[in-house]
Amino acid sequence: MRRPGTALLLLLCLAVLSAGFGLLIGSASLSLSDYRLALLAPDSVPAQIVWELRAPRVYAGFCVGALLSVAGTFLQALLRNPLADPYVFGVSSGAALGMLVAMLLGLGAAASYGFGLTGAAAVALIVAALSYRVGDWNPYRLLLTGVVIAAGLNAGIGLILTLSPEAAVKGMLYWLMGDLSHAPAPLSVGVLLLALCGMGVAGGPAINALAVGRLKAATLGVATGRLELLLYLGAALAATAAVLIAGTVGFVGLIVPHLVRMIGIHDHRWLVPCAALAGGALLALADTLARSAWAPLQLPVGVLTALIGVPVLLALIARREDAAR
């Protein structure tokens, strides 16, 4: 796209539309007069449905999708590998393992978030410590370390699933596939999202330079060590926050950065905010579908993101092959 500003504006409209869609649609079918009531009478039942049930969920879905997309964008830039996704380092597996242990022990919500956060922080530190050498933080060693640790943690997750009582397993599976039905919607997550987007925009030129290799980037004046550490920490924070809220929603963090690149936006000053908007809109939309399309049955949203994302991405890949010829 010639004008990235236009794309950003369009994606902003898409995000607003997806939020509106999420507020208007749900398992309870409301009439037009109900929506008027929701706007005018804050104590009415429709108002409660729209503002206390749907709005926080739309917000949570948007934030999770945006955080995952930003994390994916950061990691793809850090590792210069298009297959990097927010879960590649196992930070999210650490969070998931912590949460599942808390679920297995039957602890309350606060304790499970504490467990999840501890697991994520521990993994982020272990991966960084194992892959760091003074003056040389090799992305390949980092990637390999992360992938191996993630594999180990996933075995731990499998172990917990087999040990858990059958009644608990379905809830755990929902959560592992990504599920927003019990998602909290704290304001701090939005603040974190804005901060990370700001970091991506401000650091955009340096992140762009990193694309030609860390040695060349260093000759151009990029403080590569510091930038890589910031990208790693930013991605780890975003992935952890997303997993704590909604479990491991797949697909979004890997694919959304590619979707945005396919409409021609590569400059990270635009790519980061565009990916945040696109990812947020995609997950908010997918969650609206997940909770309404088969109501009263609620699907885990992660299943739907893949069902929507795969054909869209395949279509874009096919179209791009044509354009390249």
Next chain:
Amino acid sequence: MLRAESVDIRVPGRLLVRALNLEISPGQRWGVLGRNGAGKSTLLHVLAGLRPPDAGRVLLDGRAIDAFSRRTVARRLGVLLQEESRDYWGSARDYALLGRFPHAASLFGPGARDREIVDAALAQMDLGPLAGRAYRSLSGGERQRTRLAALIAQQPALFLCDEPLQHLDLPHQVALLERLKNSALGRAAGYLLVLHDLVFAARYCDRLLLLFGDGRYAAGTRDEVLDERNLAALYGFPVQMREVDGERVFLPARSAGPHAYNPGL
């Protein structure tokens, strides 16, 4: 301007350069010659502050080079690496704009002045009509010219170039060397080029550094350093000097059979 003091360079199991003392003053034109694996590229990385020397130190403007931020170094030293990325998402102009990164003051990216400088650099590298083409779709030589345009747009006070002539055709080799020489004559920027071409080294470098790959080196003016004996010892291959129109030209000896080549030297 750039100074190496008692610099040692090692690779695992071998000492490539021992106790190198080198002073590069503004406007000087240096060439670095040596066999494959003699430590030319590693020396370039050390001089650019990308790798610490194994002993000794490198000073930029009288201060240790690692005391400066990378951005400050990038405004003084422009580095062409031996191998640079073949892939970049943008056009040739986008790639060349990377050269303005150390100068960019604004979050909103390169300004009108930066674009002017980049367009001038692209024109100097004969890339005007190709500026809008995708970098990854360019030929090898065109990509190399794009990297050089980025380097020129960086406007350093000293160019450190590792095999800048690779992939370039003859007219573009001469055009590049003339461009660099003119900026050196105007004292705008000196250079240090790693070269394998003895004709161009003799024509465009008035100081030379020979790296023998076993710790020994020879550094000095062209007349001091460039002769048949030094070059034959450097390459382990006989070299003959001829005068062509008053210019000293070094040629690989024709009479040298396969036996004359002594890779162990």
